[in-house]
Amino acid sequence: MRRCLNCLIFGMGIAYTLFLIWAVLWKCGVPFVGGGERVFNILPFNNNTRWEMQFNIAVFAPFGFYVAASLRKLSLPKLVLIIPLASLALEVVQFVLAVGRSDVTDLLMNTLGGIIGILAFLVLTRIFRKREQIVTLVVCALMTLFEVYMAVSFIFWGQLNLGFMIIR
Template sequence: MTPSRSGRSPRSSTLTTILFAAYLVLLVGLVLFKFPFNYETGDSGRHLNLIPFAGSYTAGGVVGWSEVIENVIVFVPYGVYLSMLTSGWSIGRRLLPILITTVAFETVQYVFAIGRSDITDVLANALGGVLGIGIYAGVARLLGARTNRVLNAVALVLTIVVVLAWAFLGVHSMGASPSGHARTLTAANS
């Protein structure tokens, strides 16, 4: 199989596209449907925060960095995959789909009153995407023409692990009652 001008083989690009699509499905499940966690936020209705970090404070008045860090981490693969598929694009051009996606997620959450729409999420997600672009650039400098092949192998393994973990968590969260205690299925309640 001959590589394209960018050094990627058609098979590598196809695998990258499939893995990116799987990642996007998982991302939609996580962001919009909170799968596999299936938890109630206790909130109903629409919530919109346009002040960075204002919605990130804990009850003690301290910024709750864990959610911000999780939002950064969850978008790192987006930047990596986008870079793998669009290596000829500038950083700004790669950042645009990341921003559009995160704003779309926050808009959908607001319109359908599912979760909170928060500018902090947009900023954290964008930072995650930029970090992913940077990670790709660093790996590309180290590995050269082998970059996408190596990243595809790593991404394939991680995707399998994440899907299996989500399936495990999803099955276990379906068996939990709202109070968080496991539910036993019997003939009477099935």
Template sequence: MAIVAVFALYAAFLLRLLLFSRAPGTERSINLVPFATIAGYLAAHSPGEGKVAFGNIVGNILIFVPLGVYASWLRPRAAAWLTLLAVAAVSVAVEIVQNVFGVGASDVDDVILNCVGGAVGILAFRLLSAILRERSVVRTVMAVLSLLSLPVWCYFLFVVRLHL
């Protein structure tokens, strides 16, 4: 129950961050050229641009790590590539919704970075499962880790004012 509750908080934060942090119609752009935005970020020369670039790249990766973990926990017998495909589908859906409602820049690089984060989460869960071996022990560790992350997700969801 704890795992599901914390996953729900994470999902709510993800929706708030990706779809409800900007006013509808404020931004509508699309990039379908892989690695174009990432290359632009890596070529940033000013410290301010570098911080934005770092935050965007690392943020897009980190925010999808929990999705990879939770998706793996929900379907532990599924092949890793199928779980990664589910993470990619969520990311693509978010990019489409952002474009339709004009609440963010739709960018294939975001999908790539989100998939990297999802893959890290999938690998972390697989590693945890391989080390612990018993499903009941994995479930207990996941519940404890979820409960430990609960204050973080509550803070992000209810306290942090997102200014994107």
């Protein structure tokens, strides 16, 4: 039973990672390669909107949670190291494919979001020691449902639609 739950959590983590790649590289739009200029902004918090920074934190927090839930045997420093490495890889791919602006601020905000996700996982496992596995599964399922909603929202409305409040 425990092994089956771990596989389910891992599978949802893979699905979320695919969404994350789509969100970061193509901003939830139609995938394309090239067509834009290659820009790399090395000045933190330069020409970044608050929405962009919040979005980066929001999409990387579940990624951090999934990393911690899937790789439980790794130490905290190794878990934390995965986040900026994954973010850096996405920024490099974004630059190579010329599909957006590679940005140091994105790297910082993605890392912050991932660390928040790792810490959320650690807090939940401490609070729900005996039911930690089922609580993790429920949280992962909710995050995956929200991911599907975000994807559908971007496909149909071109933005995240939160009922009456639309984030632009």
